[in-house]
Amino acid sequence: MRLIGKEEIEDIAVGAALLGTGGGGDPFVGKMMALQAIEEHGPVKLLDVNEIDDDDLIVPCAMMGAPTVLVEKLPSGDEALQAFTSLEKVLNKKIKATMPIEAGGVNSLLPLALAATTGLPVVDADGMGRAFPELQMVTFYLNDVSTTPMVLADEKGNSLVLNTIDGKWAEKIARAATMVMGGSAMNAIYPMNGKQVKQSCIYYSLTLEENIGRTIREAKNNKRNAIDAILGLLGGFKLFTGKVTDIERKTDGGFVRGMAKIEGLGSNKGETCYLEFQNENLIAKTDNEILCTTPDLICALDTETALPFTTEGLRYGSRTTVIGIPADEQWRTKRGIEVAGPRYFGYDTDFIPVEQLNGKRGK
């Protein structure tokens, strides 16, 4: 167990933006909520996965809905607590700890805000190791943990308990309910015992996020190349360096799909990279070859500062270095690729691990 204070939150927010792979919502709101909660109630207890007991009840929490709504209709701060109380009633058991469902974007930080407010500890783990757009895209789902009973709660005090036959139905129903609740709501989801967490989670995600933030900060202070430092830390690959020259966005079933066109600079001069996204970055390719695909992580970083761009923040003229990071092994299994591989998102291509693609490219 260790304590997370304000400085750690700042680093975690940077790491969360990076592992958000362009989506996951701007961590700003989550960071501010966590900072305010820590200021009022003191630091958060972070538990190592091995510190939880096999029959402890652990419940991840997350915000669902439109990031644009979240930045305008800021939460009341009581939604998650209300969701937890409802779930405790349904399960007739006390929740021992919470954890993030995804290691990316705003949802990495919301559990920390809840924890600071309630005094609950947070488990140093998550269910994605990155950000993905749908509820069933978690390693808990790959390991047959039930999504429900789940509770959805809004800032007005409404809450809803869901029992669904699978994660995809939970996704559909919860999303419709979220709209009625005003476009953004908090959920308590995938209630698990400690043993299930240990078997199915991705370990040490919050620590990793903190390390990413600290690495970028320290590289900058020591005038070292922050992108190289990040690649070293994450075992990642530099895929492409260039400048955004075109960006297309359209909505499709509630998701923003689009593509950023990046014209090469430096060693990539003369080449063009296409970054395709559906909230998150899902495919990076050039005219002739694929550079990286989901579920591996594709991040567009500011070439100068190494700070990550969200797909909404990418714009004409952005100088960016696109990097690829191997996903957790759980995502590279047959089931993992079925749930979150390129074909699930409608791309006509197979998943090939980023290290193979880049070996081929001779880098």
Place this chain on the structure above:
Amino acid sequence: MKYRLGIDVGGTNTDGVLLDRNMQVIHSLKTPTTEDVESGIYNTINRLIEEAKVDVKNIEFAMLGTTQCTNAIVERKKLNSIAIIRIGAPAGTSIKPLVGVPDDLRGILGGHSYIVEGGHEFNGDEINALNEDKIRSIANEIKGKIDSVAVTSIFSPVNQSHETRAAEILREVLGGEISISLSSEVGSIGLSERENATILNASIINVAKITAEGFEKALQYNGIDAKVFFCQNDGTLMSKEYTLKYPILTVACGPTNSLRGASFLANNKDAIIVDVGGTTSDVGVLVNGFPRQSSIAVELGGVRTNFRMPDINSIGLGGGTVIHLAEDNTFKIGPDSVGYRLLEEGLVFGGSTLTTTDVAVGLDIVNLGNPELVAHLDKELLTRIYERMVEMIEETIDKVKTSAADTPVVFVGGGSVLFPNEIKGASEVHHPANGGVANAIGSAISQISGEIEKIYSISKENREEILKQAKDLAISETIKAGADRETVEIVELESVPLAYLPGNATRVKIKAAGDLAIEV
């Protein structure tokens, strides 16, 4: 002949220009900015009319661009005591107003901060009814203690009604003298950022008042009875009344004015403009005659805000930038500058500091001061320094470009003479006459604009009709603000689909602008 007068108050110089109705430059000049601002403006106007020998009766419009408000925020000086009201509870309570704002500013502005029930959802439905009783009791509590109030309601860019109702109640209790800033008039979606911008706006009302009245007095003393306007940072004008309500919109009007002035002088509506000052060069992009706006949250005095700002890329390279030479003939350009002391400290002016201006004089690119005083410098070294200076500008130009295609580049500002007519990435390079006072010209030629921002449900079928409705609304706003109906056109249209929302909810932002309506 009728005239218009444009003034731009910068940190170092106050620039002035007189234009005729055909927008021809009659006369222009620079005078030093004074501590009290007002006397500097007076001097500029006084010398302008004296030297140009125009009859003051014929000056029909007077426009002022000023950085006073920006400086007040950055220096934390002369700020108003304010109250902050956020409407939207129970939503919005997890992050209090001013969280994340630097402590010193929080200390000055955070004394009276409230969150009240009310606000709207993204589709315009109420989250809660507005708690009018609470607004009334807050008004009674702050009465006599504050100068102005910042009111922010959740999703007010979609539905403004709770903000306007709160303002009515506040005015009932506090009287008409108190200034009330509404967030929907200041920024777009993003509560914290819009609220911060509104708070800053409320805090600079008095500074704006002093500056505006100073300008009016300076005109009066010179016998000028012109219609007065103030420059906004989007290249258009506001009346005095509107300026005193929303002074935050003057922030960064300086760079905007020089972009617009450069566009006018070079007769080019789509170009990259490089404004070379004494300390920095500011590079911006003109699209259809208006500055491209920054799409990211902008920090102002350490505060994250989201009101529109010109997208300007600055580098520490100007006419007074210091060149540091090492023993082994290597060099470093800046980032320090002798600034306005160039005329004392530069080598060609008899000083002892090697500057970018000395380099250009040494290479015979510009004729300034006494070239003899740099004749002893190694030409080969000067050439290398000069090449690097040009490269720095070229790199900055490339950074702001939207495509690899060559683009027209216009150099303006006092230091623009240092740079050549051949620039990598430029299809043509302009050094227009009167470029030194481009910002005052930009202020004088400013147009009137109107803007709307709403969330619409847009489908393929209704898209055109909805956009037409929105455009008409923006146009009528512009005419209402004082624009000539015949010249109004849409200058900006942005429609951004919102992720994870059904019904193709789309944020539409439209701006129209036109020339000042002139009574014949």
